Amino acid sequence: MNDAIERKLRLAPKRWYLKLTVALVFAAIIAWSSTAVDASGTDSRGLLIARGILLGLVRPNKELLLNMTKQGVAYLLLETVCIAYLGTLVGAIIAIPLAFLSSAKIVPKPVVVLGRAVTMAVRTIPAFVYGLMFIRVTGPGAFAGLLTMSMCSVGMVSKMYIEFIDDLDKKIFESLDACGCTAFQKIRYGIIPQLIPDFISTIIYRFDMNLRDATVLGLVGAGGIGAPLIFAMGAYRWSEVGAILIGLIVLILIIEFFSSRIRRKLARGL
Amino acid sequence: MNLFYKIFKPKRITLPNGKTVLERRSRLPLILFAVLIATAVAIRITGFDPVILAKRIDQFFVILRQMFPPQYNYTSKILSPLFDTIKMSLLGSAVGALLAIPAAVFSSNNITKNRLIVYANRLFLSIVRTLPTLVTALVATYVFGLGTLAGTVAIAVFTFAYVGKQLYEQIETVDMGAHEAMTALGSGKLSAFWTSISPQVMPAYLSTCLFCLEGNVRYAAILGYVGAGGLGIILNEKIGWREYDSVGMILILLFVTVAAIEMLSHVIRRKLT
Numbered sequence: 001m002n003d004a005i006e007r008k009l010r011l012a013p014k015r016w017y018l019k020l021t022v023a024l025v026f027a028a029i030i031a032w033s034s035t036a037v038d039a040s041g042t043d044s045r046g047l048l049i050a051r052g053i054l055l056g057l058v059r060p061n062k063e064l065l066l067n068m069t070k071q072g073v074a075y076l077l078l079e080t081v082c083i084a085y086l087g088t089l090v091g092a093i094i095a096i097p098l099a100f101l102s103s104a105k106i107v108p109k110p111v112v113v114l115g116r117a118v119t120m121a122v123r124t125i126p127a128f129v130y131g132l133m134f135i136r137v138t139g140p141g142a143f144a145g146l147l148t149m150s151m152c153s154v155g156m157v158s159k160m161y162i163e164f165i166d167d168l169d170k171k172i173f174e175s176l177d178a179c180g181c182t183a184f185q186k187i188r189y190g191i192i193p194q195l196i197p198d199f200i201s202t203i204i205y206r207f208d209m210n211l212r213d214a215t216v217l218g219l220v221g222a223g224g225i226g227a228p229l230i231f232a233m234g235a236y237r238w239s240e241v242g243a244i245l246i247g248l249i250v251l252i253l254i255i256e257f258f259s260s261r262i263r264r265k266l267a268r269g270l
Numbered sequence: 271m272n273l274f275y276k277i278f279k280p281k282r283i284t285l286p287n288g289k290t291v292l293e294r295r296s297r298l299p300l301i302l303f304a305v306l307i308a309t310a311v312a313i314r315i316t317g318f319d320p321v322i323l324a325k326r327i328d329q330f331f332v333i334l335r336q337m338f339p340p341q342y343n344y345t346s347k348i349l350s351p352l353f354d355t356i357k358m359s360l361l362g363s364a365v366g367a368l369l370a371i372p373a374a375v376f377s378s379n380n381i382t383k384n385r386l387i388v389y390a391n392r393l394f395l396s397i398v399r400t401l402p403t404l405v406t407a408l409v410a411t412y413v414f415g416l417g418t419l420a421g422t423v424a425i426a427v428f429t430f431a432y433v434g435k436q437l438y439e440q441i442e443t444v445d446m447g448a449h450e451a452m453t454a455l456g457s458g459k460l461s462a463f464w465t466s467i468s469p470q471v472m473p474a475y476l477s478t479c480l481f482c483l484e485g486n487v488r489y490a491a492i493l494g495y496v497g498a499g500g501l502g503i504i505l506n507e508k509i510g511w512r513e514y515d516s517v518g519m520i521l522i523l524l525f526v527t528v529a530a531i532e533m534l535s536h537v538i539r540r541k542l543t
Contacts, residue, residue, distance in 0.1 A: 005455070026364075029360055029364075030360075030364055032357065032360075033356070033357035033360040033361040033364075034357075034361055035357065036353070036354045036357035036358055036361070036418050036422075036499075037357075037361065037419050037422055038417045038418050038419060038499075043415065046412070046413040046414055046415065047413075049412045049413050050413045053412075053413075078315065079315055079316070081312075082311065082312035082315040082316050083312075083316055085308060085309075085312050086309065086313065086318055120525070120528075123488075124488070124525040124528055125521060126488075126491055126492045126495075126502075127492065128492065129333075129505075129509070129517070129521070132333065132509060133330050133333050133334065134330065136329040136330065136332060137322070137323065137326045137329045137330050138319075138322055138323070138326070141316075142315065142316035142317060143316055143317045143318055143319065143322075145316070146312075146316050146318060147323070212400070212402040212403075213402060213404075214402075215402045215404055215405055216402070216404050216492065219404075219495055219496070226404075229405065230408065233408060233412065245401075245405070248400070248402075248405075249397060249400045249401070252400040253396065253397075253400055256400070
Protein backbone atom coordinates (compact mmCIF):
# COMPACT_ATOMS: atom_id res chain seq x y z
CA MET A 1 0.00 0.00 0.00
CA ASN A 2 2.88 2.30 0.78
CA ASP A 3 4.05 1.97 -2.81
CA ALA A 4 0.74 3.24 -4.07
CA ILE A 5 0.99 6.28 -1.84
CA GLU A 6 4.54 6.96 -2.94
CA ARG A 7 3.54 6.72 -6.59
CA LYS A 8 0.59 9.06 -6.09
CA LEU A 9 2.83 11.49 -4.27
CA ARG A 10 5.27 11.55 -7.14
CA LEU A 11 2.40 12.37 -9.50
CA ALA A 12 1.71 15.61 -7.66
CA PRO A 13 2.34 18.57 -9.95
CA LYS A 14 5.83 19.91 -9.40
CA ARG A 15 5.60 23.64 -9.43
CA TRP A 16 8.60 24.52 -7.35
CA TYR A 17 9.74 27.23 -9.76
CA LEU A 18 6.41 28.99 -9.36
CA LYS A 19 6.58 28.71 -5.58
CA LEU A 20 10.17 29.90 -5.62
CA THR A 21 9.27 32.95 -7.69
CA VAL A 22 6.39 33.83 -5.38
CA ALA A 23 8.61 33.40 -2.32
CA LEU A 24 11.37 35.52 -3.87
CA VAL A 25 8.96 38.28 -4.82
CA PHE A 26 7.47 38.22 -1.34
CA ALA A 27 10.92 38.37 0.26
CA ALA A 28 11.93 41.22 -2.03
CA ILE A 29 8.81 43.20 -1.12
CA ILE A 30 9.45 42.64 2.58
CA ALA A 31 13.10 43.64 2.24
CA TRP A 32 12.15 46.74 0.27
CA SER A 33 9.47 47.77 2.73
CA SER A 34 11.59 47.19 5.80
CA THR A 35 13.90 49.97 4.62
CA ALA A 36 11.23 52.40 5.77
CA VAL A 37 11.28 51.23 9.36
CA ASP A 38 13.25 53.60 11.43
CA ALA A 39 13.70 52.65 15.03
CA SER A 40 15.86 55.60 15.96
CA GLY A 41 13.08 57.07 18.09
CA THR A 42 12.94 53.97 20.25
CA ASP A 43 14.65 54.06 23.61
CA SER A 44 14.29 52.66 27.10
CA ARG A 45 11.50 55.10 27.98
CA GLY A 46 9.25 53.01 25.75
CA LEU A 47 9.33 50.11 28.19
CA LEU A 48 8.41 52.37 31.08
CA ILE A 49 5.46 53.72 29.15
CA ALA A 50 4.33 50.26 28.09
CA ARG A 51 4.41 49.27 31.77
CA GLY A 52 2.47 52.40 32.67
CA ILE A 53 -0.28 51.59 30.16
CA LEU A 54 -0.55 47.99 31.32
CA LEU A 55 -0.69 49.09 34.96
CA GLY A 56 -3.33 51.63 34.03
CA LEU A 57 -5.42 48.89 32.44
CA VAL A 58 -5.14 46.79 35.58
CA ARG A 59 -5.73 49.68 37.96
CA PRO A 60 -8.06 52.05 36.12
CA ASN A 61 -9.19 55.32 37.61
CA LYS A 62 -12.44 54.06 39.16
CA GLU A 63 -13.74 57.53 39.83
CA LEU A 64 -13.59 58.39 36.14
CA LEU A 65 -14.91 55.00 35.08
CA LEU A 66 -17.99 55.10 37.32
CA ASN A 67 -18.57 58.84 37.18
CA MET A 68 -22.03 59.58 35.77
CA THR A 69 -21.53 63.28 35.03
CA LYS A 70 -20.62 64.79 31.67
CA GLN A 71 -16.92 64.18 32.25
CA GLY A 72 -17.38 60.51 33.14
CA VAL A 73 -16.53 57.63 30.86
CA ALA A 74 -20.19 56.58 30.65
CA TYR A 75 -21.36 59.90 29.22
CA LEU A 76 -18.41 60.12 26.84
CA LEU A 77 -19.19 56.66 25.55
CA LEU A 78 -22.86 57.56 25.14
CA GLU A 79 -21.83 60.61 23.16
CA THR A 80 -19.55 58.47 20.99
CA VAL A 81 -22.36 55.97 20.35
CA CYS A 82 -24.71 58.82 19.41
CA ILE A 83 -22.17 60.30 17.01
CA ALA A 84 -21.58 56.93 15.38
CA TYR A 85 -25.31 56.15 15.24
CA LEU A 86 -26.46 59.40 13.67
CA GLY A 87 -23.38 59.53 11.45
CA THR A 88 -24.11 56.07 10.11
CA LEU A 89 -27.77 56.92 9.60
CA VAL A 90 -27.04 60.12 7.67
CA GLY A 91 -24.31 58.41 5.65
CA ALA A 92 -26.57 55.47 4.84
CA ILE A 93 -29.27 57.81 3.55
CA ILE A 94 -26.84 59.86 1.45
CA ALA A 95 -25.44 56.64 0.00
CA ILE A 96 -28.78 55.42 -1.39
CA PRO A 97 -29.10 57.85 -4.34
CA LEU A 98 -25.34 57.63 -4.94
CA ALA A 99 -25.54 53.84 -5.16
CA PHE A 100 -28.49 53.82 -7.53
CA LEU A 101 -26.70 56.35 -9.72
CA SER A 102 -23.62 54.15 -10.03
CA SER A 103 -25.24 50.78 -10.59
CA ALA A 104 -24.77 49.30 -14.04
CA LYS A 105 -28.31 47.92 -13.93
CA ILE A 106 -29.94 51.31 -13.74
CA VAL A 107 -27.86 53.97 -15.49
CA PRO A 108 -25.65 53.89 -18.62
CA LYS A 109 -21.97 53.05 -18.47
CA PRO A 110 -20.39 56.54 -18.46
CA VAL A 111 -22.55 57.58 -15.50
CA VAL A 112 -21.47 54.42 -13.66
CA VAL A 113 -17.78 55.22 -14.14
CA LEU A 114 -18.34 58.78 -12.96
CA GLY A 115 -20.36 57.64 -9.94
CA ARG A 116 -17.72 55.12 -8.90
CA ALA A 117 -14.95 57.70 -9.24
CA VAL A 118 -16.92 60.06 -7.00
CA THR A 119 -17.49 57.41 -4.32
CA MET A 120 -13.81 56.49 -4.38
CA ALA A 121 -12.73 60.11 -4.10
CA VAL A 122 -15.09 60.54 -1.15
CA ARG A 123 -13.48 57.51 0.46
CA THR A 124 -9.91 58.72 -0.06
CA ILE A 125 -10.16 61.92 1.97
CA PRO A 126 -9.06 61.01 5.50
CA ALA A 127 -11.47 61.45 8.41
CA PHE A 128 -9.59 64.30 10.05
CA VAL A 129 -9.65 66.38 6.87
CA TYR A 130 -13.44 66.05 6.84
CA GLY A 131 -13.40 66.91 10.51
CA LEU A 132 -11.61 70.18 9.80
CA MET A 133 -13.98 71.01 6.97
CA PHE A 134 -17.07 70.39 9.08
CA ILE A 135 -15.75 72.31 12.06
CA ARG A 136 -15.91 75.36 9.81
CA VAL A 137 -19.59 74.60 9.30
CA THR A 138 -20.75 73.75 12.79
CA GLY A 139 -17.99 74.74 15.16
CA PRO A 140 -16.16 72.14 17.28
CA GLY A 141 -18.23 69.48 18.97
CA ALA A 142 -20.26 66.36 18.44
CA PHE A 143 -22.23 67.82 15.54
CA ALA A 144 -19.10 68.15 13.42
CA GLY A 145 -18.16 64.62 14.49
CA LEU A 146 -21.36 63.09 13.26
CA LEU A 147 -21.14 64.85 9.90
CA THR A 148 -17.58 63.58 9.54
CA MET A 149 -18.68 60.05 10.38
CA SER A 150 -21.43 60.25 7.78
CA MET A 151 -19.02 61.33 5.04
CA CYS A 152 -16.63 58.54 5.98
CA SER A 153 -19.45 55.99 5.84
CA VAL A 154 -20.80 57.07 2.45
CA GLY A 155 -17.91 55.54 0.49
CA MET A 156 -18.02 52.03 1.87
CA VAL A 157 -21.78 51.85 2.32
CA SER A 158 -22.53 52.92 -1.22
CA LYS A 159 -19.96 50.48 -2.56
CA MET A 160 -21.75 47.64 -0.77
CA TYR A 161 -25.17 48.94 -1.88
CA ILE A 162 -24.00 48.89 -5.50
CA GLU A 163 -23.07 45.23 -5.22
CA PHE A 164 -26.49 44.35 -3.79
CA ILE A 165 -28.30 46.35 -6.47
CA ASP A 166 -26.26 44.61 -9.15
CA ASP A 167 -27.27 41.26 -7.65
CA LEU A 168 -31.00 42.02 -7.83
CA ASP A 169 -33.02 39.11 -9.14
CA LYS A 170 -34.90 40.48 -12.16
CA LYS A 171 -37.14 37.43 -12.53
CA ILE A 172 -39.22 38.46 -9.55
CA PHE A 173 -39.74 41.76 -11.21
CA GLU A 174 -40.86 40.09 -14.43
CA SER A 175 -43.28 37.79 -12.69
CA LEU A 176 -44.81 40.73 -10.84
CA ASP A 177 -45.11 42.43 -14.20
CA ALA A 178 -46.87 39.39 -15.60
CA CYS A 179 -49.33 39.51 -12.70
CA GLY A 180 -50.20 43.04 -13.74
CA CYS A 181 -48.72 44.91 -10.81
CA THR A 182 -48.36 48.66 -10.90
CA ALA A 183 -44.95 50.33 -10.75
CA PHE A 184 -45.38 51.10 -7.07
CA GLN A 185 -46.34 47.51 -6.28
CA LYS A 186 -43.36 46.24 -8.25
CA ILE A 187 -41.02 48.37 -6.19
CA ARG A 188 -42.74 47.50 -2.93
CA TYR A 189 -42.87 43.72 -3.47
CA GLY A 190 -40.11 43.20 -6.03
CA ILE A 191 -37.23 45.44 -5.01
CA ILE A 192 -37.56 46.47 -1.40
CA PRO A 193 -37.77 42.96 0.11
CA GLN A 194 -34.63 41.98 -1.80
CA LEU A 195 -32.59 44.97 -0.76
CA ILE A 196 -33.65 45.78 2.79
CA PRO A 197 -31.96 42.90 4.67
CA ASP A 198 -28.64 43.46 2.88
CA PHE A 199 -28.83 47.21 3.29
CA ILE A 200 -29.59 47.00 6.99
CA SER A 201 -26.85 44.44 7.47
CA THR A 202 -24.39 46.80 5.80
CA ILE A 203 -25.55 49.72 7.92
CA ILE A 204 -25.14 47.76 11.14
CA TYR A 205 -21.68 46.62 10.09
CA ARG A 206 -20.69 50.18 9.29
CA PHE A 207 -22.06 51.33 12.66
CA ASP A 208 -19.69 48.85 14.26
CA MET A 209 -16.76 50.29 12.32
CA ASN A 210 -17.78 53.88 12.97
CA LEU A 211 -17.83 53.26 16.68
CA ARG A 212 -14.17 52.25 16.46
CA ASP A 213 -13.23 55.07 14.15
CA ALA A 214 -15.02 57.65 16.28
CA THR A 215 -11.87 57.98 18.38
CA VAL A 216 -10.23 59.70 15.40
CA LEU A 217 -12.61 62.62 15.82
CA GLY A 218 -11.09 63.56 19.15
CA LEU A 219 -7.92 64.56 17.30
CA VAL A 220 -9.58 67.50 15.62
CA GLY A 221 -11.94 68.40 18.44
CA ALA A 222 -15.05 66.86 16.91
CA GLY A 223 -16.40 65.29 20.08
CA GLY A 224 -16.48 61.77 21.41
CA ILE A 225 -14.11 59.84 23.62
CA GLY A 226 -10.99 60.43 21.50
CA ALA A 227 -10.02 63.80 22.92
CA PRO A 228 -9.98 62.85 26.64
CA LEU A 229 -8.00 59.73 25.72
CA ILE A 230 -5.38 61.72 23.87
CA PHE A 231 -5.12 64.33 26.62
CA ALA A 232 -4.76 61.67 29.29
CA MET A 233 -2.03 60.01 27.27
CA GLY A 234 -0.19 63.22 26.61
CA ALA A 235 -0.17 63.92 30.33
CA TYR A 236 0.97 60.36 31.20
CA ARG A 237 -2.12 59.79 33.38
CA TRP A 238 -2.18 56.05 32.80
CA SER A 239 -4.99 55.24 35.21
CA GLU A 240 -7.30 57.54 33.23
CA VAL A 241 -6.08 56.01 29.97
CA GLY A 242 -6.85 52.61 31.44
CA ALA A 243 -10.35 53.65 32.49
CA ILE A 244 -11.18 55.04 29.04
CA LEU A 245 -9.71 52.07 27.20
CA ILE A 246 -11.61 49.60 29.38
CA GLY A 247 -14.84 51.47 28.77
CA LEU A 248 -14.20 51.52 25.03
CA ILE A 249 -13.28 47.83 24.82
CA VAL A 250 -16.33 46.72 26.82
CA LEU A 251 -18.66 48.93 24.77
CA ILE A 252 -17.30 47.68 21.46
CA LEU A 253 -17.46 44.05 22.56
CA ILE A 254 -21.12 44.45 23.61
CA ILE A 255 -22.10 46.24 20.40
CA GLU A 256 -20.24 43.69 18.30
CA PHE A 257 -22.03 40.83 20.03
CA PHE A 258 -25.47 42.27 19.30
CA SER A 259 -24.66 43.47 15.81
CA SER A 260 -23.29 40.10 14.72
CA ARG A 261 -26.40 38.41 16.14
CA ILE A 262 -28.72 40.73 14.27
CA ARG A 263 -26.68 40.37 11.11
CA ARG A 264 -26.77 36.59 11.33
CA LYS A 265 -30.55 36.74 11.69
CA LEU A 266 -30.83 39.05 8.70
CA ALA A 267 -28.67 36.77 6.58
CA ARG A 268 -30.81 33.74 7.37
CA GLY A 269 -34.07 35.62 6.95
CA LEU A 270 -36.18 36.79 9.85
CA MET B 271 -39.51 38.54 20.36
CA ASN B 272 -41.90 35.79 21.42
CA LEU B 273 -43.29 38.19 23.98
CA PHE B 274 -44.20 40.50 21.12
CA TYR B 275 -46.32 37.85 19.46
CA LYS B 276 -48.06 37.13 22.75
CA ILE B 277 -49.06 40.76 23.22
CA PHE B 278 -50.01 41.40 19.62
CA LYS B 279 -52.11 38.44 18.63
CA PRO B 280 -51.80 37.31 15.00
CA LYS B 281 -54.43 38.54 12.60
CA ARG B 282 -57.14 36.02 11.66
CA ILE B 283 -58.08 35.96 8.01
CA THR B 284 -61.01 33.91 6.74
CA LEU B 285 -60.44 32.65 3.24
CA PRO B 286 -63.35 32.42 0.73
CA ASN B 287 -63.45 28.63 1.21
CA GLY B 288 -64.13 29.03 4.92
CA LYS B 289 -60.66 28.18 6.22
CA THR B 290 -58.97 30.59 8.60
CA VAL B 291 -55.27 31.41 8.51
CA LEU B 292 -53.18 33.41 10.95
CA GLU B 293 -50.96 36.25 9.87
CA ARG B 294 -48.26 37.43 12.29
CA ARG B 295 -48.33 41.11 13.04
CA SER B 296 -45.49 43.11 11.51
CA ARG B 297 -42.76 44.13 13.92
CA LEU B 298 -41.97 47.14 11.79
CA PRO B 299 -43.87 49.70 13.95
CA LEU B 300 -42.00 48.57 17.06
CA ILE B 301 -38.60 48.71 15.35
CA LEU B 302 -39.40 52.08 13.79
CA PHE B 303 -40.44 53.39 17.18
CA ALA B 304 -37.14 52.25 18.73
CA VAL B 305 -35.14 53.78 15.88
CA LEU B 306 -37.04 57.06 16.24
CA ILE B 307 -36.42 57.23 19.98
CA ALA B 308 -32.73 56.45 19.49
CA THR B 309 -32.51 59.12 16.82
CA ALA B 310 -34.20 61.68 19.04
CA VAL B 311 -31.81 60.94 21.91
CA ALA B 312 -28.82 61.07 19.58
CA ILE B 313 -29.96 64.37 18.09
CA ARG B 314 -30.28 65.87 21.57
CA ILE B 315 -26.85 64.71 22.68
CA THR B 316 -24.94 65.58 19.53
CA GLY B 317 -26.76 68.86 18.91
CA PHE B 318 -27.66 67.95 15.33
CA ASP B 319 -29.29 70.96 13.72
CA PRO B 320 -30.31 70.85 10.05
CA VAL B 321 -30.90 74.62 10.02
CA ILE B 322 -27.25 75.39 10.79
CA LEU B 323 -26.24 72.73 8.31
CA ALA B 324 -28.33 74.23 5.52
CA LYS B 325 -27.25 77.75 6.33
CA ARG B 326 -23.53 77.19 6.62
CA ILE B 327 -22.89 74.26 4.31
CA ASP B 328 -21.04 76.54 1.88
CA GLN B 329 -18.29 76.77 4.51
CA PHE B 330 -17.64 73.08 3.89
CA PHE B 331 -16.53 73.80 0.36
CA VAL B 332 -14.20 76.64 1.29
CA ILE B 333 -11.28 74.32 2.05
CA LEU B 334 -12.22 72.02 -0.80
CA ARG B 335 -12.11 74.92 -3.26
CA GLN B 336 -8.72 76.02 -1.96
CA MET B 337 -7.37 72.55 -2.73
CA PHE B 338 -7.86 73.17 -6.43
CA PRO B 339 -5.81 73.74 -8.42
CA PRO B 340 -3.36 71.57 -6.46
CA GLN B 341 0.28 72.51 -6.04
CA TYR B 342 1.85 70.35 -8.76
CA ASN B 343 5.48 71.14 -8.04
CA TYR B 344 5.05 69.89 -4.50
CA THR B 345 4.86 66.33 -5.87
CA SER B 346 8.58 65.60 -5.46
CA LYS B 347 8.38 66.15 -1.71
CA ILE B 348 5.33 63.90 -1.36
CA LEU B 349 6.83 60.84 -3.03
CA SER B 350 9.16 59.82 -0.21
CA PRO B 351 6.50 59.86 2.56
CA LEU B 352 4.07 58.24 0.14
CA PHE B 353 6.47 55.34 -0.36
CA ASP B 354 7.00 55.25 3.41
CA THR B 355 3.26 54.84 3.79
CA ILE B 356 3.16 52.02 1.25
CA LYS B 357 6.14 50.30 2.85
CA MET B 358 4.63 50.64 6.30
CA SER B 359 1.40 49.05 5.18
CA LEU B 360 3.14 46.28 3.23
CA LEU B 361 5.43 45.31 6.07
CA GLY B 362 2.76 45.72 8.72
CA SER B 363 0.28 43.63 6.75
CA ALA B 364 2.86 40.91 6.09
CA VAL B 365 3.96 40.67 9.73
CA GLY B 366 0.39 40.78 11.01
CA ALA B 367 -0.81 38.19 8.52
CA LEU B 368 2.03 35.79 9.38
CA LEU B 369 1.46 36.17 13.12
CA ALA B 370 -2.24 35.57 12.55
CA ILE B 371 -1.64 32.00 11.33
CA PRO B 372 -0.66 30.42 14.68
CA ALA B 373 -3.27 32.50 16.50
CA ALA B 374 -5.96 31.31 14.09
CA VAL B 375 -4.86 27.67 14.36
CA PHE B 376 -5.09 27.85 18.14
CA SER B 377 -8.54 29.45 17.99
CA SER B 378 -10.20 26.97 15.65
CA ASN B 379 -11.93 24.20 17.54
CA ASN B 380 -11.49 21.54 14.87
CA ILE B 381 -7.69 21.64 15.09
CA THR B 382 -7.09 22.58 18.70
CA LYS B 383 -8.95 20.21 20.95
CA ASN B 384 -8.30 22.04 24.19
CA ARG B 385 -11.37 24.21 24.74
CA LEU B 386 -9.59 26.53 27.17
CA ILE B 387 -6.88 27.45 24.67
CA VAL B 388 -9.49 28.03 21.96
CA TYR B 389 -11.59 30.40 24.03
CA ALA B 390 -8.62 32.24 25.53
CA ASN B 391 -7.24 32.84 22.04
CA ARG B 392 -10.57 34.00 20.69
CA LEU B 393 -11.05 36.40 23.56
CA PHE B 394 -7.56 37.76 22.97
CA LEU B 395 -8.26 38.22 19.26
CA SER B 396 -11.52 40.05 19.85
CA ILE B 397 -10.03 42.33 22.49
CA VAL B 398 -7.20 43.25 20.14
CA ARG B 399 -9.76 43.81 17.41
CA THR B 400 -11.73 46.28 19.48
CA LEU B 401 -8.75 48.61 19.79
CA PRO B 402 -9.16 51.33 17.18
CA THR B 403 -6.13 51.52 14.87
CA LEU B 404 -5.48 55.10 15.79
CA VAL B 405 -5.38 54.27 19.50
CA THR B 406 -2.94 51.44 18.80
CA ALA B 407 -0.83 53.87 16.79
CA LEU B 408 -0.96 56.41 19.59
CA VAL B 409 0.18 53.83 22.14
CA ALA B 410 2.84 52.66 19.70
CA THR B 411 4.23 56.17 19.27
CA TYR B 412 4.62 56.41 23.02
CA VAL B 413 6.28 53.00 23.29
CA PHE B 414 8.40 52.95 20.12
CA GLY B 415 8.95 56.64 19.69
CA LEU B 416 7.73 58.80 16.81
CA GLY B 417 8.34 57.37 13.38
CA THR B 418 7.46 54.67 10.92
CA LEU B 419 8.13 51.81 13.35
CA ALA B 420 5.14 52.85 15.45
CA GLY B 421 2.92 52.99 12.38
CA THR B 422 4.10 49.59 11.20
CA VAL B 423 3.37 48.08 14.61
CA ALA B 424 -0.12 49.60 14.65
CA ILE B 425 -0.89 48.21 11.21
CA ALA B 426 0.52 44.81 12.13
CA VAL B 427 -1.65 44.65 15.26
CA PHE B 428 -4.79 45.57 13.33
CA THR B 429 -4.02 43.10 10.52
CA PHE B 430 -3.23 40.38 13.04
CA ALA B 431 -6.62 40.71 14.72
CA TYR B 432 -8.63 41.01 11.51
CA VAL B 433 -6.92 38.27 9.52
CA GLY B 434 -6.78 36.04 12.61
CA LYS B 435 -10.55 36.13 13.01
CA GLN B 436 -11.29 35.57 9.33
CA LEU B 437 -8.77 32.75 9.15
CA TYR B 438 -10.07 30.79 12.12
CA GLU B 439 -13.60 31.03 10.75
CA GLN B 440 -12.32 29.63 7.46
CA ILE B 441 -10.34 26.87 9.12
CA GLU B 442 -13.42 25.80 11.04
CA THR B 443 -15.45 25.36 7.88
CA VAL B 444 -12.94 23.20 5.96
CA ASP B 445 -13.63 19.61 5.02
CA MET B 446 -11.84 17.57 7.69
CA GLY B 447 -11.91 14.31 5.69
CA ALA B 448 -8.48 14.75 4.18
CA HIS B 449 -7.02 15.70 7.54
CA GLU B 450 -8.47 12.57 9.17
CA ALA B 451 -7.12 10.42 6.37
CA MET B 452 -3.66 11.90 6.79
CA THR B 453 -3.61 11.33 10.53
CA ALA B 454 -5.00 7.82 10.07
CA LEU B 455 -2.04 7.09 7.80
CA GLY B 456 0.25 8.24 10.55
CA SER B 457 1.33 11.70 9.50
CA GLY B 458 2.19 14.25 12.13
CA LYS B 459 -0.01 17.16 13.07
CA LEU B 460 2.04 19.71 11.20
CA SER B 461 2.31 17.83 7.94
CA ALA B 462 -1.37 16.87 8.10
CA PHE B 463 -2.27 20.52 8.52
CA TRP B 464 0.09 21.60 5.77
CA THR B 465 -1.08 19.08 3.17
CA SER B 466 -4.79 18.83 3.90
CA ILE B 467 -5.99 22.08 5.45
CA SER B 468 -3.71 24.78 4.14
CA PRO B 469 -4.64 24.20 0.46
CA GLN B 470 -8.29 24.62 1.40
CA VAL B 471 -7.89 27.89 3.27
CA MET B 472 -4.97 29.37 1.32
CA PRO B 473 -6.94 31.24 -1.40
CA ALA B 474 -9.33 32.75 1.13
CA TYR B 475 -6.45 33.63 3.45
CA LEU B 476 -4.49 35.40 0.72
CA SER B 477 -7.61 37.18 -0.42
CA THR B 478 -8.28 38.39 3.13
CA CYS B 479 -4.70 39.60 3.44
CA LEU B 480 -4.94 41.57 0.20
CA PHE B 481 -8.26 43.06 1.26
CA CYS B 482 -6.66 44.08 4.53
CA LEU B 483 -3.70 45.60 2.69
CA GLU B 484 -6.07 47.78 0.66
CA GLY B 485 -7.58 49.21 3.81
CA ASN B 486 -4.20 49.52 5.49
CA VAL B 487 -2.82 51.87 2.85
CA ARG B 488 -5.74 54.17 3.61
CA TYR B 489 -5.20 53.83 7.35
CA ALA B 490 -1.45 54.31 7.08
CA ALA B 491 -2.08 57.73 5.63
CA ILE B 492 -3.98 58.78 8.74
CA LEU B 493 -1.55 57.32 11.26
CA GLY B 494 0.93 60.10 10.62
CA TYR B 495 -1.48 62.42 12.37
CA VAL B 496 -0.39 61.01 15.70
CA GLY B 497 3.24 60.99 14.58
CA ALA B 498 3.43 57.40 13.42
CA GLY B 499 5.21 58.15 10.17
CA GLY B 500 4.18 58.31 6.54
CA LEU B 501 1.97 60.63 4.58
CA GLY B 502 -0.04 61.77 7.57
CA ILE B 503 2.87 63.80 8.95
CA ILE B 504 3.15 66.13 5.96
CA LEU B 505 -0.63 66.13 5.61
CA ASN B 506 -0.97 67.34 9.17
CA GLU B 507 1.80 69.87 8.66
CA LYS B 508 0.27 71.34 5.51
CA ILE B 509 -3.16 71.54 7.13
CA GLY B 510 -1.60 73.33 10.07
CA TRP B 511 -0.02 75.89 7.73
CA ARG B 512 -3.27 76.15 5.75
CA GLU B 513 -1.49 75.31 2.50
CA TYR B 514 -4.56 73.61 1.14
CA ASP B 515 -3.28 73.43 -2.42
CA SER B 516 -0.46 71.16 -1.21
CA VAL B 517 -3.04 69.14 0.76
CA GLY B 518 -4.97 68.74 -2.47
CA MET B 519 -1.88 67.37 -4.23
CA ILE B 520 -1.23 64.91 -1.38
CA LEU B 521 -4.82 63.70 -1.54
CA ILE B 522 -4.69 63.28 -5.32
CA LEU B 523 -1.53 61.17 -5.11
CA LEU B 524 -3.07 59.15 -2.28
CA PHE B 525 -6.16 58.63 -4.39
CA VAL B 526 -4.10 57.38 -7.33
CA THR B 527 -2.07 55.04 -5.11
CA VAL B 528 -5.09 53.60 -3.37
CA ALA B 529 -6.88 53.13 -6.69
CA ALA B 530 -3.84 51.36 -8.18
CA ILE B 531 -3.44 49.03 -5.21
CA GLU B 532 -7.14 48.27 -5.16
CA MET B 533 -7.16 47.45 -8.84
CA LEU B 534 -4.10 45.20 -8.52
CA SER B 535 -5.51 43.35 -5.56
CA HIS B 536 -8.90 43.00 -7.29
CA VAL B 537 -7.20 41.29 -10.21
CA ILE B 538 -5.23 38.95 -7.94
CA ARG B 539 -8.24 38.19 -5.78
CA ARG B 540 -10.39 37.34 -8.76
CA LYS B 541 -7.72 34.88 -9.86
CA LEU B 542 -7.54 33.38 -6.36
CA THR B 543 -11.20 32.53 -6.09
